[in-house]
Amino acid sequence: MFLAHVNSLEASIFSSLAILSLLLAFVMLGSHWLRNYVYAFAAESWLIAALSAAVGYFGGYRELYAIAILTALFRGLVLPWLLVRIISHLNVKREMHAVLQPSSSLVVGALLVMFAFVIANYMNHETATAGHVVVLALTIMISLKLLGFLMLSVRNEAISQILGLLVLENGIFLGSQILVPGMPMLIEIVILFDLLIIVACFGMLVRYLVVHAGTTSSRELQRLVG
């Protein structure tokens, strides 16, 4: 495992990139506006791309550079662009009836991070500097997943739900980049294209919803139609 030989400079670079991406997930939780979610997601993807590149540089994994470029291109540019396009076609600019207000979801999110930290601390067997990075990466991976679930469950707009899914996926990707770098390149590319297809399908679904149900909020979709 390459983290066993990490020095303090590398550790601080990895941890600050990871923590910044966690903060961007909180920006999504704390905002009402759909556009802010997309911008925060794009910034988060760029940070994760930088993280891949940093791991590739310090760990000597050449293929991670390619993955960093693909991540920045797909997650940082193409997906946000598609999402912004979908949003500009809708006449919904913000989350209207949140189950949890932004401030309460921030507090719940903080509790989830604590929970993730407890789990990560329990799972860690490394010591010293490597241990800190492992615990931090695990904490952020688990808390991004939990925050993604939180967004999926407390937000009603279709766009917020897809972004919750994407945040969840970003969390797994971030964790895998730090903890098990050097996954087969093919798998990474497959994941990226899966995401692209998810968003594309989703764009069609949203148009269908607007035409047939007149809304994209899951609050209104309560009636089963045969």
Next chain:
Amino acid sequence: MVLPDLVLQICQVLCVLLLAPLLQGFILKAEERVQRSRGPSLIQPYRDLWKLFHKELVLPESASWIFWIAPFVAFTAMLIVPILIPVLTDRPLPLSDMGDMLGGGMVLTLGSFAILLAGLDSGNVYGGIGSSRAVMLGILAEPTLILVLVGISLLAKAMLPFVVNHLLLGSLSVYWSPAHVFLILGFFALLLVETDRLPIHSSTHIEIYMIDEARILEYSGPLLALLKWASMMKQFILYIIFCNVFLLPWGMSQLGTPLGQLGSVVTLLLKFLLVALAVVIVETVQSRLRFYRYQEPLAAGFLFAVLAIVSSQLL
């Protein structure tokens, strides 16, 4: 020549007492300058205090002894806190072991509590509104304040502000650690709320959404001057804690020579210049939040404090 410790301690208190109106004047001036108007003079708060001290004292008929005593309690509390924190010298001086960070926080809150009672005491409608709003804000802000203080004490493994100052001076890696950066952000949110600044408090003085002004609406003359001075000192003290304990621990007198003290005052004013400009930027770009969104900046502060505590466990 090294000044005796007692003189240094008196210098700390005098510094807070005398320079607090200057900070208020600077913020008001800078806000107006940003909006391209001239703004009041830098020493306008001093003139206001002078004017109020020479005015007649009018007491409401319904007021009791609490109304009398509250300004003195608030003012004295603000004179006690500078003894406990590093204002000019970075080492403990006589009586600074009276209380740790939580003790200082308690004395600060005691002042606000006295004003709160006074607002309720006279039976005026606005006083009641102001007091209930202030209590609601207190309920939202106190957990964040306590968590920020706990976070910084976990980082330094001590409850004394002097130890925190030395720790941050000593190692840059602690200064730039995520825990410390989160604590700075969390305390900044608190600073805006506790010093009556914009996301929550209104920028004009007397209007329907006022919080702190409403509590002291019934006061006049010298008692009002004491209350205003106390609130300026509270702002000054919170800025000191933010600068010397959290954000900029550099540039404090170590030996305690008169020249060192003077340099310390000058650097303190420079640090405040930076923080006050940040506050002015927030005040300019941010509009006042609705009543039902008051918890949002405080929830963000709470979040930062929790994140700081989590990441301080990683060090």
